[in-house]
Amino acid sequence: VNIKPQTLKGFRDIEPEEALKRGRVLSLLKSVFKSYGFQPLETPTLEYASVLEGKYGPEADKLIYKFQDRGGRKAALRYDLTVPLARYIAQNKGKITFPFKRYQIGDVFRAEKPQAGRYREFTQVDVDTVGIDTALADAEIIGVLATCLQLLGIEKFEVRLNDRAVFQDLPVRAIRILDKLDKIGRDGVEKELVKAGFGREILKKVEGQKQTPRLKEIFLALEYFGLDKNSFRFDPLLARGLDYYTGMIYEIFIPGESGSISGGGRYDKLIGVPAVGGSFGLDRLTAAVPEKTFENIPFQPQVLVTIFAPDLIQSSLTVFSLLQAQGIETEIYLDPAAKLDKQLKYADRKGISYAVILGPQEIKEGEVILRDLRNRTQQSIDMKMLSRALATT
């Protein structure tokens, strides 16, 4: 049977160059998380549907992928990494030392209408501190995310903070309308509020709110963490629609880009233990990283070791193994019967910088030809000097 090769709607392949960039971003993030004392945790991709349902609000609930497994259990693909963390904490409360600081990198699934640059499976990167309710814990989450951005070369960003306490007199329904501010604008929000039966003055009242004492403490701690004062501000209209936030909420914006690059907040009721956290979406984050951060990633191996003739394969493999063992990213041409010309063309097409050629004459003299494919020059060098020559290019 011939099946049409295609991915499901809203799903995609991540090809080598993009995958290498994402890998670089993730390894920088992990090093920052660890330097702050956060540790990795991995929860499964599938959870009991009942663990996820009713946690994200009615709109989001509809987007959860659910199905029945063979044993008749209702399973669901995880929708985010926060609710599985809550499940993990509840399940292991007795043996965890609090505060428990963890990071998790994992794919989440949302059956949303696919849009440009938005997928139904995407990678989230979360950091959370569980088991403590202090301004310092709140500020540290912002601090670790800001350090990540700086290390990735994203120098300009703005953290907008608010406190759910600012909305304490508002029903959840009104908060969800407020959360649409970015999408439908101030006028749109006002219209929807009136339509939903709230007074027109509600928006003005929220705008006029003052910083809570807790927010003041957080702002001070952010300064102590070394954050530039211009990189964060109070935003009384920031709402974040998710049902589970109870204290500080925030989003991080990059000037000139629409939508936030990170967001999170405190959610003390989801777990039964106080908790605060934040997350990055890897797609949006990687897209925001300046090219210079990726400059030193080799997208192709540096060297192709060619095979001059089938009976000379041993010398080529020996040289290849030598380079490879020294950590020089190297390919061996895999078809000994191919003409040298074809081998060099392959290196060219892949953008490999150097070719190593070992003809009978070179092998006899313990030499190799090192060909620079970019400027089409070549030199004979002693076999023993090859890795040093390549390491210094």
Added chain:
Amino acid sequence: VNIKPQTLKGFRDIEPEEALKRGRVLSLLKSVFKSYGFQPLETPTLEYASVLEGKYGPEADKLIYKFQDRGGRKAALRYDLTVPLARYIAQNKGKITFPFKRYQIGDVFRAEKPQAGRYREFTQVDVDTVGIDTALADAEIIGVLATCLQLLGIEKFEVRLNDRAVFQDLPVRAIRILDKLDKIGRDGVEKELVKAGFGREILKKVEGQKQTPRLKEIFLALEYFGLDKNSFRFDPLLARGLDYYTGMIYEIFIPGESGSISGGGRYDKLIGVPAVGGSFGLDRLTAAVPEKTFENIPFQPQVLVTIFAPDLIQSSLTVFSLLQAQGIETEIYLDPAAKLDKQLKYADRKGISYAVILGPQEIKEGEVILRDLRNRTQQSIDMKMLSRALATT
């Protein structure tokens, strides 16, 4: 509503220490793959069910997780990383430069009866070379996997190789029985073969087979790649049950451990382009890595910066930020109101080696107390010397 916090049967959480070990294994594997010129590719977790069905044989097909998505599409959780690669190649044939050498690390799902140490979601690590059919390409796959094992500190292993050509006169049904050799032994296989209507002599005939010319070429290339001759051998009874193999097949064993740590082979018909590959299961691989490989992973931050009193928070945060920026894994105690004693107990419980204490006297003199929590000694040192002192411990 109170939901019982639990994972689905056959699923699990991977806790920090184990997650750190796995992370170390994966970063070593990635560096080896790259050094051989393999590049990362990421395919989605969900595929069209029709892409996966009929590729693994009837028994395996039953273990694929399938469900209908909202748009009525039949979706499936990936069962391995090979068939999605085949789908990717078929979908992108026109734009790929062959040979295409890729690695992929990803979770796969199999609805098997859970057993000790076996899960329904587990991480596979695959390397494949697509678009070329040579002994050198076959040998390189073995070479890269062997290099991984060596780098992980697994020094003793045996690669058993066979060629599907050895079975060319056998029906698939008989090959599947042969594949049970590890589980049910030679006698068991013989019984099942007879029961299935094959002659008793079939097993003897297979055992007497000679190396194919291709296998001889592969063995020679393995030597040239620098592999110890004692680390690989011909095994005419090695079958590997999957339907898609067409040429070389192999498994890697560690002496004294049952079951293979890696396996793979050539599958030229699955894609329509020749291909060869292999994979590790991350659980089994990580379990086989000797403890000394993990010796230098810090499972806990090295330092806890304490807070002497709420009004002295600024100095502690400054010192914390300084250490953190220098890559020293550090925690700041997150509750400024906690007594110093409680803070030190927390560090002890978490196994953190050092505590930094900044009292009013120290702050005035530009010093800190560095307390070694393992041998209960402490010293006052200049604040500027702190990171150097910690870096050399």
